[in-house]
Amino acid sequence: MDLQPVKGTRDFYPEAMRVRNWIADAWRRVSLRSGFEEYDSPILESLDLFEAKSGPEIAEQLFSFTDRGGRRLAIRPETTPALARMVNAKVNSLPRPIKWFSISRLCRAENPQKGRLREFFQWNIDILGEPSPQADAECVLVAVDALRELGLTAAEVKVRYASRALVTAVLGAAAVGQEQIPKVLSVLDKRDRVPAGAFEAMLRQAVSQDAARQMILRFMDTKEPDAAAVSADLGGELSGGAAADVEAAIDDLRQFRSALGSFGIADWCRYDPGVVRGLAYYTGIVYEVFDATQSLRAVAGGGRYDNLLEVLGGPTLPGTGFGMGDVVLGILLEEKGKLPSEKKFPGQRLDFFVIDADGSSAEQVLSVVAALRRGGLAADFSYKRQPLGKQLKEANRRAALRAAICRGATVTVKDLTSGEQVDRPLEDFLAKPLG
Ligand code: HAM
Numbered sequence: 001m002d003l004q005p006v007k008g009t010r011d012f013y014p015e016a017m018r019v020r021n022w023i024a025d026a027w028r029r030v031s032l033r034s035g036f037e038e039y040d041s042p043i044l045e046s047l048d049l050f051e052a053k054s055g056p057e058i059a060e061q062l063f064s065f066t067d068r069g070g071r072r073l074a075i076r077p078e079t080t081p082a083l084a085r086m087v088n089a090k091v092n093s094l095p096r097p098i099k100w101f102s103i104s105r106l107c108r109a110e111n112p113q114k115g116r117l118r119e120f121f122q123w124n125i126d127i128l129g130e131p132s133p134q135a136d137a138e139c140v141l142v143a144v145d146a147l148r149e150l151g152l153t154a155a156e157v158k159v160r161y162a163s164r165a166l167v168t169a170v171l172g173a174a175a176v177g178q179e180q181i182p183k184v185l186s187v188l189d190k191r192d193r194v195p196a197g198a199f200e201a202m203l204r205q206a207v208s209q210d211a212a213r214q215m216i217l218r219f220m221d222t223k224e225p226d227a228a229a230v231s232a233d234l235g236g237e238l239s240g241g242a243a244a245d246v247e248a249a250i251d252d253l254r255q256f257r258s259a260l261g262s263f264g265i266a267d268w269c270r271y272d273p274g275v276v277r278g279l280a281y282y283t284g285i286v287y288e289v290f291d292a293t294q295s296l297r298a299v300a301g302g303g304r305y306d307n308l309l310e311v312l313g314g315p316t317l318p319g320t321g322f323g324m325g326d327v328v329l330g331i332l333l334e335e336k337g338k339l340p341s342e343k344k345f346p347g348q349r350l351d352f353f354v355i356d357a358d359g360s361s362a363e364q365v366l367s368v369v370a371a372l373r374r375g376g377l378a379a380d381f382s383y384k385r386q387p388l389g390k391q392l393k394e395a396n397r398r399a400a401l402r403a404a405i406c407r408g409a410t411v412t413v414k415d416l417t418s419g420e421q422v423d424r425p426l427e428d429f430l431a432k433p434l435g
Contacts, residue, residue, distance in 0.1 A: 006118070006119075007112055007118065008110065008112035008117045008118025008119065009117065009118055009119040010117065010119070015342075018342075018345045018348065019330060019339060020121065020326060022339075022340065022345060023150065023326055023329060023330065023333075024103050024121070024123075024326075026146055026149045026150050027101075027103055027123040027146055027324070028101075028103065029149065030142060030145045030146040030149055031101040031123075031125065031142070034099075034125075034138075034141075034142045034145065035099050036099045036100060036101040036125060036142070037099065037100055037101070038100070038101055038102060038103075039083070039086065039100045039101075039102050040102050040104065041076065041079055041082035041083065041085075041086060041102070041104070042076070042082070043075060043076055043105065044073050044074070044075060044076070045073065045074055045076050045081070045082055046071065046072065046073060046074070047062070047064050047072040047073060047074045048072070049074075049081045049082065049085065049312075050062060050074055050076075050077060050078075050081055052311075053081050053280065053281055053308065053311060053312065054077070054078065054080075054081060054279055054280060054281065055182070055186065055278065055279050055280030055281070056186065056280075057186065057278040057279070058077050058078065058108070058278075058279065060109075061077055061108040061109050061110055062074045062075075062077055062108070062109065063075045063077075063107050063108075063109050063118075075106075075107040076104065076106055076107070077106055077107060077108045078106060078122070078279075078323065079102055079104045079106070079122070079124050079323070080124070080126070080279075080281070080305065080308070080319075080321070080323075081308070081312065083100065083102075083124070083126055083128075083319075084308045084309045084312050084314070084319065085312055087128055087309060087314070087317070088309055088312055088313060088314030088315075091309075091314055091315055091317065094129075096128070096129035096130070097127050097128060097129040097130040097135065098126075098127070098128040098129055099126075099127050100126055100128075101123065101124060101125050101126070102123075102124045103121060103122075103123050103124075104121065104122055104124065105119065105120075105121055106119070106120055106121070106122050107119050108120075114296070114297075114331070115296050115297040115327055115328040115331060116297060116327065117327055120325050120326055120327050121325065121326040122323045122324065122325050122326070123146070123323065123324045123325075123326075124321060124322070124323050125139050125142050125143070125302075125321050125322055126139075126319060126320065126321030127139060127319070127320050127321060128309070128317055128318070128319045128320075129317055129318065129319075130318065130320070131306070131318040132255070133252045133253075133255040133256035133259060133284075133285060134255070134256075134259045135320050136256050136259075136284070136285040136303070136304055136320045137256050137259035137260050137263060138259075138263070139302060139320055139321050139322055140159055140161070140260060140263075140265065140268075140269065140287060140322075141260075141263045141265055143159065143289060143300055143302075143322055143324060144159065144265045144268045146324070147268075147289070147299075150329070150333060150338060151333070151336075151338035152332070152333070152336065152338065154265075154267045154268045155292060156291065156292055156332075156336060157268070157289055157290065157291055157292060157299065157332070158268065158269070158270055158289070158290055158291075158292050159265075159268055159269040159270070159287050159288075159289050160269075160270055160271075160272035160274075160275045160287060160288055160289075160290060161253075161256070161269060161270070161271060161272065161275060161285060161286065161287035162225075162271065162272055162273045162274070162275040162276065162285075162286055162287070163225065163249045163250075163252065163253050163284060163285050163286065164185070164276065164277065164282045164283060164284060164285075164286050164303060164304075165245070165248070165249040165252065165283060165284050165285075166225065166230070166246060166249035166250065166253065166273070167185065167188065167219070167273065167276060168181060168185075168245075169242055169245035169246045169249055170215070170216065170219045170230070170242075170246065171184055171185075171216065172241075172242050172245065173215070173238050173239065173242035173246070174207075174211075174212040174215040174216055175209070175212055176207060176212060176216075180206065180207070182280060183206050184203075184206045184207060184216070185276050186278060187199070187202045187203050187205075187206045188203075188216070188220065188274075188276045189276040189277060189278045190202065191220065191274055191276075192274060192294070203216070203217075219273060220273050220274055221273075222273055223271070224271065225249075225250050225253040225254070225257075225271055225273075226250065227243075227246060227247055227250050230246055230250070231243070231246070249284075252284060252285060253271070253285065256285050257269075257271075269287075275287060275288050277301060277303055281305040281307065281308045281311070282303040282304060282305055283304055283305055283306045283307055284303065284304030284306060284320070285303055285304050285320070286301075286302070286303030286304070287301070287302060287303060287322070288300065288301040289301070289324070291328075291332050296328050296331060296332060297328050298328065299324060299325070299328045299329050299332060300322050300323060300324035300325070300329075301322060301323060302320070302321050302322020302323060303320065303322070304318065304319070304320040305318075305319045305320070306318040306319065342399065348399070349378070349399050349400065349401055350378045350379060350380050350395075350398055350399070350400035350401065351372070351377040351378045351379060351400070351401055351402065351433075351434075352372055352377060352378070352379040352380075352400060352401070352402050352403070352404045352433070353379070353380060353381065353391070353394065353395030353398055353400035353402070353403050353404070353416075354368050354369050354372070354379055354380070354381045354403075354404045354406065355381070355382075355388065355391040355392065355395065355403050355404065355405045355406065356381075356385075356391070356406055357388055357405045357406060357407040357412070358388075358407055359385060361406040361407060361408065362385070364406045364426075365381050365406050366381070368404060368406055368411070368426075368429075368430070369381050371430050372404075372433055375433065377433060377434075379404075380398065380400075382394050388405070391403075392414075395416060396416060400416055401415070401416060401417070402414060402415055402416055403416060404429070404433075406426075409425060409426045409427075410423050410424070410425060410426065411423075411424050411425075411426050411429040412424075413429065413435070422435075
C-alpha cells in the first residue's frame with residue numbers, strides 16, 4: 001500500500017503553511033488595495049469548458065474522469081474559463097469594468113519538475129469590459145506591486161511582454177495559413193524551453209516554406225515594437241492588410257508601454273517577441289514574469305483575451321489578466337533570501353504565554369488564558385506541571401511576546417524581548433492585560 005502523497009502534490013506542514021499564507025495574504029492585500037473583488041469557482045468543471053478553449057497544452061494536462069451519471073468532468077487546471085462562464089451568466093447586472101481576483105487551488109497532470117507540480121495555487125487578476133491597453137498595464141502594475149510587496153526588486157524579476165496580435169499579423173504576412181497559426185504559436189511558445197535544434201525541427205514541421213520560417217525567426221529577434229523595424233526585419237514593405245494589423249498591434253503596444261511608464265514600472269518590464277503564451281485564447285498583449293536571469297520557469301503569465309466570453313456563448317466582452325503561481329515564486333523568494341524568519345510571520349506570535357509560578361495556580365492559568373483569548377489576544381499555556389524555568393523556556397520556544405506568571409492574586413508580566421517585568425494585581429491585569 002503506497003501512503004505517500006501523490007506525485008507532484010505537497011503536504012503543508014505548519015512551517016510550509018506559514019509561507020503559503022504569507023504569500024496569499026500579500027496577494028489578497030494587493031488585490032484589495034487595487035480595487036479588485038474576490039470570487040471563486042468550483043474545483044470540478046465540465047471537461048468541455050477547457051478542452052476547446054484553453055488549447056492543446058492544457059487539454060493534455062487535465063485530470064479528467066467520467067462521473068456515475070456519465071458526465072465528463074475535469075479538475076480545474078486554470079480559472080480563466082470559469083471566470084468567463086461566471087461573468088457570462090450575470091453579464092447584464094455586473095457594473096463594468098469587472099475587476100475580480102481569486103486565489104485558487106489548481107491541478108495539472110504535468111511531469112513534476114522544479115517549479116512545476118501537479119497541484120498548486122494560483123492568484124488570478126482579471127479586468128473584463130475594458131479594451132484599452134491601460135487595463136493590460138494595470139494588471140502588470142498589480143503583479144509588480146505584489147512582487148514588490150513580497151520583497152523582490154526590478155533587478156530580480158522582469159515582466160517580458162509582447163503582442164499575440166502582432167505575432168499573428170506577422171505570421172499572416174509570412175503567408176502562414178489561418179488554420180496553421182495556432183500550431184505555429186504553440187511551437188514559438190516553446191522556443192525558450194527546448195534546445196535550439198529541437199525548436200528548429202518543430203518549426204520546420206509547422207512551417208514548411210523556408211522564406212516564411214526565416215521571416216518568423218527574424219521577427220522573434222526584433223528588439224523594439226516599432227512598425228518600420230518590424231517590416232524591415234521582415235524583409236521590406238508589408239502588404240496592405242498585414243501592414244494595418246501590424247500597425248494596430250504596435251499602437252496598442254505603444255499605449256501599453258506609455259501606461260507602464262506612467263505607473264512607474266517601466267524598469268520592471270521589457271519587450272520580448274519570444275513571449276507568445278501557450279494558452280489558445282489570448283488575442284492581444286501578452287506577458288510572462290521571470291526571474292532576471294531566467295534560470296527558473298515563469299512566475300506568472302497572462303494577457304488579453306477578447307473573444308473568450310463570446311466563444312463560451314456570451315456577449316463580446318474584452319478581458320485581460322494574469323495568473324501567478326505559488327511554486328516558482330516560493331523557490332525564487334527562498335533563493336533570494338526573502339522569506340521572513342519564523343519570528344517575523346505576522347499573526348503567529350503569542351501575546352502571552354501564561355505560566356503557573358508555583359504549581360498551585362493551574363486553575364488560575366486556565367481562566368487567565370480564556371479571559372485573554374476572549375479579549376482578542378493570543379494566549380497559550382503548558383499542560384505539563386513544570387518548574388517556572390521550564391515554562392519560561394517553553395514561552396521562548398513558542399516565540400511569545402510576554403509571559404504572564406500567575407501566583408495567587410498577582411500576575412507578573414515579563415516582556416520576553418527586553419526581560420523587564422512588573423507585578424500586577426490579577427483583577428487589574430485582566431481588565432487591561434497590555435497595561
Ligand atoms: P499559465 O501561464 O498557464 O496561465 O499559468 C500562470 C502561472 O501559474 C505560471 O506562470 C506558473 O507560475 C503557474 N503554474 C502553471 N502551471 C503550473 C504548475 N503545473 N505547477 C506550478 N505552477 C504552475 C494561466 O493559467 C492563465 N489562465 C492566466 C490568466 C488569467 N490569463 C488571463 N487571466
